[in-house]
Amino acid sequence: MELDKAQSGGERANEARRGSGPAALLPATIVVRLEALVRDVRTVLNDFTGARPAPYSVREPLARHLIAVTPEPSPGITPRRLRVTRVVRETKDAVSLTLTDPEGRRITFVPGQFFTVLVTLASGEVLRRAYSISSLPDEDGAAAEVTITIKRMPGGRASNHLNERVAEGDVLDVLGPSGNFIVTPDPAARRHLVLIAGGSGITPLASITRTTLAREPESRVSLVYGNRGEADVIFRESLESLARDHADRFTLRHVLSDPPEGFTGRTGLLDHDNVTRELDAIAASSGLDADAAEYYVCGPEPMMIAAREALLARGVEPARIHEERFSAPARRTTPELPKASALVEIRLRGRTKIVSAAPGQTLLEAGLGASLPMPFSCTMGGCGVCKVKLLSGNVTSEEPNCLHEEERSQGFVLACVSHAAAPCTVEVP
Amino acid sequence: MFDTSRLTRFLPPRMQSQIDAYFEALDVLLSVKDPKVLGALGPSGVRGLILHRGKQGTPTDMPATHVAHFDWTYPSDQPEMADLYRRAKVGQWNGDDLPWHTSVDPFDPERPLIPEEFLSFEEIEALGIKIDKNERTQLSYSMCAWMLSQFLHGEQGALFAAAQVTEAVQFFDGKLYGATQVMDEGRHVEVFNRYLDTKLHKLYQINDNLFVIIDSLMTDGRWDMKFLGMQIMVEGLALGAFGTLYKLTKEPLLKELLKMVIQDEARHVHYGVCALREHFTKYITERERQEREDWAFEVALLMRNRFAAYEVYDEWFEGRMTRAQWRGVVDRSKGMVEFRTTMFSRLVPNLREIGLLSPRIMPRYEEAGLMRYFGGLAADKLTADKLLADLH
Ligand code: FES
Ligand SMILES: [Fe+2]
């Protein structure tokens, strides 16, 4: 690409100015002028010899163009309807649904993001669940179809419904895509993505793996993937074929706690020791350059904790560790809802409005109901877009959610999963 | 200008077209009658046309010579500009909101980027060059990517020039307004760059003539010359070009993108007319006014005659036809005729409005066939809606 050449040319010129050779003896301004003169003369000569550069260069989408954007808040929470065009059973407990827009609008997303799926049960109750996209977008950052993968949770009402009831041609209501657990493809990047997945935590990492291998020719991916038995491995074949096609850049390492006969990979759970051993193995085979490696972790809570500890113990900078948690709804605590409505003062970009939040209404719903353009994306505590600062008063929030410790201590709460327990004032950052 | 190929036809094609290019450059410089104007355009001409500074494969540094003008009393001096500032603030839009999910296939016959007849294929074939169906769509794609590349380069110029003008302008309300224009131009760079990178995957080098205009106004120290160059000439050129493509393209994302950009540009030209009308009619000598009048005319000619898409010629036809033949093909192509009409129907009334189209210079405009645009509406009377409606 033309631009790259220009950059490296510039770097070289800088080195020449600092470095050795006769140029080092001259004042920098003169060197700059001389260089410009040489370029001018060369350009004129090239005009005659025909050695001019091509009049155009081929361009690829830059990371700048593909970075996730928060959708403009619409006046209310209006889901988007997508049609199920394919149902693929991945394992006996996991199903992939391929979705397209009935009007043919392509879907923009960044690898690693998830949809909030609104599941309406036979009883009429609507459940909201986050499911990550496992497919990859086209080069321009959008795709005509996206695939989400749903693993059945024991007793999970939404995941069982989606695994058993959904058929081709059905429509699903979704919000998003949302989430910051993303890798924005950058054709110029040279990075090493180390992905640690447990069970259904593979979904966002599968999208990241596929996209990175397809769009970043200089980057490498190492995936450590923990499961019980071989039959539980989601995307087993497609991952293996990726490993064959990109043998030089993609390492796939299975860890099984209940391995079949003849399994040669590591056995056991992805605990502190096993994660450490796996990382050692990656370091030994392909190197783990501290400046190029980024770590993405997604899976069950004990595995996430173990992986984090293991990474920190190796001296990995916390900023290089990226985590995605989807708490099993069974473990989620919905606090006692306030019984009376409360007044909420919402400050947003210099505007202030006092709204009344009915019992059962979240801060987000109350604000949107009063036509305040409050930002949100997933509406279920998973993306952080709706965070607001609690200036006074009291709220109760569903836990766990995606707020970081630091944000919590600064007084942030998530408007989409918080209810006013007393009159309060919040500010949209 | 004469066809140099008669003299050079025994040379290798590369050299033939180089000699034609030099003659063309010489022709540009010699046609400038006023020595002061030549002084202002000449060095830029050399840097652009001979040294191809924009094509050297390295970033270009252009020294600035203008003066940043501060006013510590913050006067409310130009109500019309204050009004433009208010409108510009509410008129801001987010480039991310364009329908980027649209999938763009440059070769889709249902939604062509530019119509078949934009370039005249018959004229090319009349020169004995066969171009089949497939090559026609490829060539149209090149032509469109070339135009959008020049828009992008022009927007980069506009971004920096708008920043300079904001520093240099003497009206305080103009400075506030100028800040919004800087933002606008930044957004224009963003969206054209994104369209080229993610949808067309092709970026052409900056055209030498466009480089000359940008170089000349970036390095001129006089704020009103910058204004004239930027807000009237380049913006006029932009409106002509964007308007033409907006009208002709069937690609929905590009159409929407251009529509949004045109609405911004309409404000920019309006600002230029406001600022210069005041200045040229009240604050400068007749000699200075004449110099500006001549400069504007030369640049107008440069814009009319010289945007011949030589970069597309280099890619497609070098050695198959002469540069002069290509110039003829482009000159007579439907798309270019349309472009010139749109551009001059905007530009000429604006020059009249700011007092740079006096009877003294009219004969030269007449000679160049540009006087028929004299009666149109100037930018201060033209709303964005009207402007877009004209393009349907
Ligand atoms: S909207 Fe995603 S956390 Fe609230
Ligand atoms: Fe612009």
Ligand SMILES: [Fe+2]
């Ligand atoms: Fe502009």
